[in-house]
Amino acid sequence: MSEMPEIVTITTVVNETPTVKTFVFDKLFAFRPGQFCMVWIPGVDEIPMAFSAANSITVMKVGDATEALFSLKAGDKLGIRGPFGNGFSPSGKVLAIGGGIGVTPLFTLAASGEVDTFILGARTREELVFADDLAKVSDLKIATDDGTFGFHGFVTGILDQIDVVSYDTICVCGPEMMMKGILDRLVAKGIESRGQFSMHRYMKCAVGVCGSCCMDEHGLRVCKDGPVFTGDLIKTGEFAHYHRGPSGRKE
Amino acid sequence: MSEMPEIVTITTVVNETPTVKTFVFDKLFAFRPGQFCMVWIPGVDEIPMAFSAANSITVMKVGDATEALFSLKAGDKLGIRGPFGNGFSPSGKVLAIGGGIGVTPLFTLAASGEVDTFILGARTREELVFADDLAKVSDLKIATDDGTFGFHGFVTGILDQIDVVSYDTICVCGPEMMMKGILDRLVAKGIESRGQFSMHRYMKCAVGVCGSCCMDEHGLRVCKDGPVFTGDLIKTGEFAHYHRGPSGRKE
Amino acid sequence: MIQIKLPEEEIAGVPLRNHMLLAAGILGTTGASLKRMLNLGAGGVVTKSIGPKAIPGHHGPALIPVDGGLINAMGLPNPSKDFVEEIAPLKGEPVVVSIFGGTPEEFGTVASWFPDAAAFELNLSCPHAEGYGASIGVNPRVVRECTEIVKTYNKPVWVKLTPNVTDIKIIGKAAEEGGADAIVAVNTVKAMRISTELRRPVLGNVFGGLSGKAIFPIAVRSVYDLYDAVDIPIIGCGGISSADNVLEMMMAGASAVEIGSAIYDSVNVFSEIAADLYSEDGIPAEEIVGCAHV
Amino acid sequence: MIQIKLPEEEIAGVPLRNHMLLAAGILGTTGASLKRMLNLGAGGVVTKSIGPKAIPGHHGPALIPVDGGLINAMGLPNPSKDFVEEIAPLKGEPVVVSIFGGTPEEFGTVASWFPDAAAFELNLSCPHAEGYGASIGVNPRVVRECTEIVKTYNKPVWVKLTPNVTDIKIIGKAAEEGGADAIVAVNTVKAMRISTELRRPVLGNVFGGLSGKAIFPIAVRSVYDLYDAVDIPIIGCGGISSADNVLEMMMAGASAVEIGSAIYDSVNVFSEIAADLYSEDGIPAEEIVGCAHV
Numbered sequence A, B: 001m002s003e004m005p006e007i008v009t010i011t012t013v014v015n016e017t018p019t020v021k022t023f024v025f026d027k028l029f030a031f032r033p034g035q036f037c038m039v040w041i042p043g044v045d046e047i048p049m050a051f052s053a054a055n056s057i058t059v060m061k062v063g064d065a066t067e068a069l070f071s072l073k074a075g076d077k078l079g080i081r082g083p084f085g086n087g088f089s090p091s092g093k094v095l096a097i098g099g100g101i102g103v104t105p106l107f108t109l110a111a112s113g114e115v116d117t118f119i120l121g122a123r124t125r126e127e128l129v130f131a132d133d134l135a136k137v138s139d140l141k142i143a144t145d146d147g148t149f150g151f152h153g154f155v156t157g158i159l160d161q162i163d164v165v166s167y168d169t170i171c172v173c174g175p176e177m178m179m180k181g182i183l184d185r186l187v188a189k190g191i192e193s194r195g196q197f198s199m200h201r202y203m204k205c206a207v208g209v210c211g212s213c214c215m216d217e218h219g220l221r222v223c224k225d226g227p228v229f230t231g232d233l234i235k236t237g238e239f240a241h242y243h244r245g246p247s248g249r250k251e
Numbered sequence C, D: 001m002i003q004i005k006l007p008e009e010e011i012a013g014v015p016l017r018n019h020m021l022l023a024a025g026i027l028g029t030t031g032a033s034l035k036r037m038l039n040l041g042a043g044g045v046v047t048k049s050i051g052p053k054a055i056p057g058h059h060g061p062a063l064i065p066v067d068g069g070l071i072n073a074m075g076l077p078n079p080s081k082d083f084v085e086e087i088a089p090l091k092g093e094p095v096v097v098s099i100f101g102g103t104p105e106e107f108g109t110v111a112s113w114f115p116d117a118a119a120f121e122l123n124l125s126c127p128h129a130e131g132y133g134a135s136i137g138v139n140p141r142v143v144r145e146c147t148e149i150v151k152t153y154n155k156p157v158w159v160k161l162t163p164n165v166t167d168i169k170i171i172g173k174a175a176e177e178g179g180a181d182a183i184v185a186v187n188t189v190k191a192m193r194i195s196t197e198l199r200r201p202v203l204g205n206v207f208g209g210l211s212g213k214a215i216f217p218i219a220v221r222s223v224y225d226l227y228d229a230v231d232i233p234i235i236g237c238g239g240i241s242s243a244d245n246v247l248e249m250m251m252a253g254a255s256a257v258e259i260g261s262a263i264y265d266s267v268n269v270f271s272e273i274a275a276d277l278y279s280e281d282g283i284p285a286e287e288i289v290g291c292a293h294v
C-alpha cells in the first residue's frame, strides 16, 4: 500500500511565541499522542514533527527547514506522511514533563485528559507554549530558567519538590539534558521503567528502514521502535552522551 | 495479488475412453460448472481445460500438449491457474447438450443437480464419456454418429424429437458445428437467448488481457467474458464460420 | 485532484478522443476487440505488434499475474499481413499500428501494408523476442534507421522504447534524429519468475517482461528523463491504473498515455479513469505536461 | 514447500550463519543496529556504503513507500572513516563492509580502513549518487579496476551490480575478471514518483531507486542471467520477503540472498523466514542453487 505524502493546505498560522508557530491544515490525521509525522516543505526538506492536534503541528524555528516553514502562510501546501512511531502509553496516575518545544506531544496527551500533573519548562516567560490550555486540563506547574514566570530554574527543580513515586507513568519530552536530569532521578528511585521519554534523533525515512535514527546500545530505531522509550531502555548507551548527525557521524 | 500457478500432484489417472483420461489431483478448486483452468504441463505448454470436478480435469488427446499430458502418471505434477471465466448460469428447467469432450463442463453442472434432461453425443459407443454417472443425475438421452448406442445420428436429431421450448435454459458444449445446429434451432424458435454456449477459442493468458481468444463481431473475450455466451451474442459474427489460431490468423 | 479537458487538437499527429490509448498487445489482435476498446472509452488504440511473418508465439505459460503486475512472454504472436484485413473496418478511427521487424527493411515492408494507419508505433522494445524488439532497440543507430525508413510512408511515427538500457535518453534521441513524431515509453521490464515447486521458470519462454503497477515508478522516471532529452511529444506507458497516474505521467512529460495491464482488473478502465480525469471546466492538459520538472 | 539446511561452509568467503544477509543501507549506519539485526536472525550483515568522505545525503523526502515497494534517494549518507570505530565491536562477526568511491583509487583507500571486514561489497550500483555507484558501475573496465584494487586487501570481494544496464552479464563478467569472489544482484531500479497535488517530484533528489516486492521478478531475472555468465557465487537481492522467495532466488542461481525493504513490514523478517526455510532434515542449499536452469 502506497504511503505517498498526503498534501495538506495550511488554513491558519498561529504565532505561539516569537520562535514558535502552529500550522493548522485542512486534513485530520488519526494519531496517538507522541506519534509524529514527516513534514515535507516542498523544495526544501522533510522533517519530523509531533502532531499538536489532529490537524496541526507546532514548530520551533531552529534551522533551514523550520525557517522555510515559518515563511509559509494560509493557502500554502505541505506534504504529511504519518502518523509514525509508538506514542505514549500512559496508565494510572500520570505526570508529564515538557521542556521547550518538547511540550507538543505532551500537550496532546494532556488535551485528551490523560495527564494529572504537568510540569512545563521554558527558558523565559515568553517562550512558554500551551500554558493556558494546559492549566485547564491538568495540574500545571511552570518553571522558567530565568525566573520570569513560576519556579525559577529547571523542571527538575519542581520534580524534586513533588512525590514522583506517587505517579505510575512519567511522560517526558524536551532537550536531552533535561530528560537526562529526570531519568537520573527516576533511576535513583528505581522507577526508571515508569518513565516514558520521547527521543529526538535525525530522521530520514521515518519507517524504520534507513537506520539514520538508530540509538546505541541496542540499535533501536527512534522512528519505529520509538520515539517513546521507557527509561530502562535508554539509561545505558548514547543517551545524553552523543547522537548522530545526518551522515551518521557522532555529534 | 499473485496468481502464480498452483502446483498439484496427480493422484489418479482414470481411462475414460481410448482417447479420454481423467487426471485427479491433490488439491481442490472452488469452481462453478463451466469455469475452466489453465493446465501447465511443465516443459510443454499451458492449455485450457474445464474442471470435471473440484480436483480433476478430463482430457481428450488431440495434439502435442494433450499427448504429453497423457504420458503423465500418479505422482507427476501440473500447474493449475484458475478457475477462470463465467461458467453457466442456469435457471428453471434445464436441458444440457454435450458432444464429445464437450460433455465435461456439463457433467459438473449435472453432478450438482442442475440439469433436468441431458443429451449426450459421441462418434461411437466407446467414446461416450460420463454416460453412467449422467444417467443417475438426469434424464439422459444418448446419440452416437454411428448408431452403436442410443439414437443413430447427431444430438440435434434428439433435440428435434423433444419440446425444446419447454426448457428455460439450454446449456451446450461441443464441436462448433454441433453447437451451430443447436443454435439454428433455438433461433428458429426465437429462444436463442435461453441457449448458453460454452465456446472454445485459442487461449494464452486466460485473464482477458492478451486478446488471443477474442471473437467477432463484438470483440468479446472467451476467457473472461465467456467461455459461456448466450445464443444472441454469438448468432452473428464468426461463430461456426471461422476462428483464429495462435498467431491470430483466421482458420 | 485536478481535472483536465479533452484534447482539442491532434496529439503526436493522431486525432485522439482522449489522452489514453490502449497499449500494444493488449486485446489488440483483432479488429473487433480494438473496436470494442474504442467503444469502451479508449481515446485511441495501438494494435498488437505486426511483423513480417505470422508467428504463433511462445509456448505457455505466456502470461502470469504476479505481485503488483503481470509477467508475459507472448513472443510477438501476430497474423502478419492478414492483419490488414482485420483492421480494414476501422479505417478513419484512431488506430495506431504497432509494427516490428528484424531489420530496418522489414520495418519498411510491414509499414507498406498499412496505408490506412493513423500512425505507426515501432516496437523496438519487446524484451522477449530474439532478433526483434529490444534486442535491436538497444542500438541507437538501428533505432534511427528503422524510424527513417518508416517515416518514408508519410505517417506519424511513434517509437516505443525499452527501459532495459543503460541510458534511455540516447535511444530517445536516436529516434528523434530519425524523424520520430513521438516517443512511447516504456515497454515491459525484463523479468521472470520461477515455480519453486516445479523448480523451473514459470514462463514457457523462461524470461519475459514485467508490466503493471510494479513498473509505474520506473516508467515515470523514463518519461521524466526523456522529457529533458527530446523535443518531440512523449506517450507515457507502464503501470497506469488511475486518473492520478495519468496526471503524474503528464507532469513527468507525457502528452498522452497508453494503458495495458490495468485491463486485467477492469475492461472498463478507460471510462472509469475518464470519469475522474475529465471535466468541462478542466485545465488544458498542455498546462501540466512536464510541469514537475524543477 | 521444501526446506533447506543451514550452511555448513563459508559462502563466497564469509562464514554466514544462514543464507540471508541484511542488505546494504538498511539499518546499516551504526554498529549497534547491525548487531541488533544479527541478533534478530540475519545470517550476516552488509553495512551502509562507506565512502571516502562523510556525506549528509540528499534533502528529504529521501524514502517513500509506494505500491509494492519503496523508492529512496538517500544519497549515500555515511560517516566515512568514523565508521571504523562504529563496527569495531563487531570484529569476528559476519559483517560485510560496503564501500564506494568515485575512482578505483578511492575504493582502495576506503578498503584500507577496514582490516577487520569479513568481506567487502563494492557499491557500483546506487542509482542516485552522481559520480558514484551506478554512474561508474555501468562501465565494465571501471568495475574490473575497482575489483582488482580492493582485491589487493586480501579479503573476499563482492561486487554489487545495478539492474539499470543493457546487459548485466557484461558487468558481472568484468567483476569476475577483476577477481571478485561473488556478485551481488541487484541494487535498486531507477525510478521516481511525482506528487500530482504539488506538481513536483516527491523525492528531494527528484529521482531514486525502487526496491521491494515490485522488483523481485527483475532481480530473479538478473540472477538467472548472471548464473549463466559467471562462475563465481551470486548473492541475490531485490524484493525478497518470504522463504519461498529465498528458494526462488537460489533456484535462479543465488548461493545466498540479501534482504532490505522487507524490514519495512517486519524487523523480524529474518527469523520469520528462517522458521519456514530451515529444517534439520532439509536438503543442502547447494542442491537447489541454479536448479531452475533448463
Ligand SMILES: Cc1cc2nc3c(=O)[nH]c(=O)nc-3n(C[C@H](O)[C@H](O)[C@H](O)COP(=O)(O)OP(=O)(O)OC[C@H]3O[C@@H](n4cnc5c(N)ncnc54)[C@H](O)[C@@H]3O)c2cc1C
Residues within 6 Å of the ligand: A036, A045, A046, A047, A048, A049, A050, A051, A057, A058, A059, A060, A061, A062, A063, A064, A065, A066, A067, A101, A104, A105, A199, A200, A201, A202, A203, A204, A227
Ligand atoms: C519525533 C520528533 C518529533 C519532533 N517534534 C517536533 C515538534 O513538534 N516541534 C518542533 O518544532 N520540532 C520537533 N522536532 C524537531 C524537529 O524535527 C527539528 O527541529 C527540525 O528537523 C529542524 O530542522 P531544520 O532544518 O530547521 O534545522 P537544521 O538546521 O537542519 O538542524 C537543526 C537541528 O534540527 C535537527 N534536525 C534537522 N533535521 C532533522 C531531521 N530530519 N530529523 C530529526 N532532527 C532533525 C537536528 O538536531 C539539527 O541539529 C521533532 C523531532 C523528532 C525526532
Ligand SMILES: Cc1cc2nc3c(=O)[nH]c(=O)nc-3n(C[C@H](O)[C@H](O)[C@H](O)COP(=O)(O)OP(=O)(O)OC[C@H]3O[C@@H](n4cnc5c(N)ncnc54)[C@H](O)[C@@H]3O)c2cc1C
Residues within 6 Å of the ligand: B036, B045, B046, B047, B048, B049, B050, B051, B057, B058, B059, B060, B061, B062, B063, B064, B065, B066, B067, B101, B104, B105, B199, B200, B201, B202, B203, B204, B227
Ligand atoms: C474453455 C475451454 C475448456 C476446455 N475444456 C476441455 C476439457 O475439459 N477437456 C479437453 O480435453 N479439452 C478441453 N478444451 C480443449 C483443449 O484446450 C484443447 O484440446 C487443447 O488445448 C489441445 O492442445 P494440444 O497441444 O494437445 O493440441 P494442439 O496440437 O496444439 O492443437 C489441437 C487443437 O487444440 C486447440 N488448442 C491448442 N492449444 C490451445 C489453447 N492454448 N487454447 C485453446 N485451444 C487450444 C486448437 O483448437 C487446436 O487446433 C477446452 C478448451 C477451452 C477453450
Ligand SMILES: Cc1cc2nc3c(=O)[nH]c(=O)nc-3n(C[C@H](O)[C@H](O)[C@H](O)COP(=O)(O)O)c2cc1C
Residues within 6 Å of the ligand: B209, B210, C023, C024, C025, C026, C048, C049, C063, C070, C072, C074, C076, C098, C123, C125, C126, C160, C186, C187, C188, C210, C211, C212, C213, C215, C237, C238, C239, C240, C258, C259, C260, C261, C262
Ligand atoms: C500481454 C501483453 C502483450 C504485449 N504485447 C506487446 C506488443 O505486441 N508490442 C508492444 O510494443 N508492447 C507489448 N506489450 C507491452 C505493453 O504495450 C506495455 O508497454 C506494457 O505492458 C506496460 O504498460 P502497462 O503496465 O500499462 O501494461 C505487451 C504487454 C502485455 C502485458
Ligand SMILES: Cc1cc2nc3c(=O)[nH]c(=O)nc-3n(C[C@H](O)[C@H](O)[C@H](O)COP(=O)(O)O)c2cc1C
Residues within 6 Å of the ligand: A209, A210, D023, D024, D025, D026, D048, D049, D063, D070, D072, D074, D076, D098, D123, D125, D126, D160, D186, D187, D188, D210, D211, D212, D213, D215, D237, D238, D239, D240, D258, D259, D260, D261, D262
Ligand atoms: C533506504 C535504502 C538505502 C540503501 N542504501 C544502499 C547502500 O548504501 N548501498 C547499496 O549498495 N545499496 C543500498 N540500497 C539497496 C539495497 O541494499 C538493495 O539492493 C535494494 O533495496 C533491493 O533489495 P530489497 O528489495 O530487499 O530492498 C539501499 C536501499 C534502501 C531501500
Ligand code: FES
Residues within 6 Å of the ligand: A202, A203, A204, A205, A206, A207, A208, A209, A210, A211, A212, A213, A214, A221, A222, A223, A224
Ligand atoms: S529514520 Fe530511517 S530508520 Fe528511523
Ligand code: FES
Residues within 6 Å of the ligand: B202, B203, B204, B205, B206, B207, B208, B209, B210, B211, B212, B213, B214, B221, B222, B223, B224
Ligand atoms: S486468452 Fe488472453 S484475452 Fe483471452
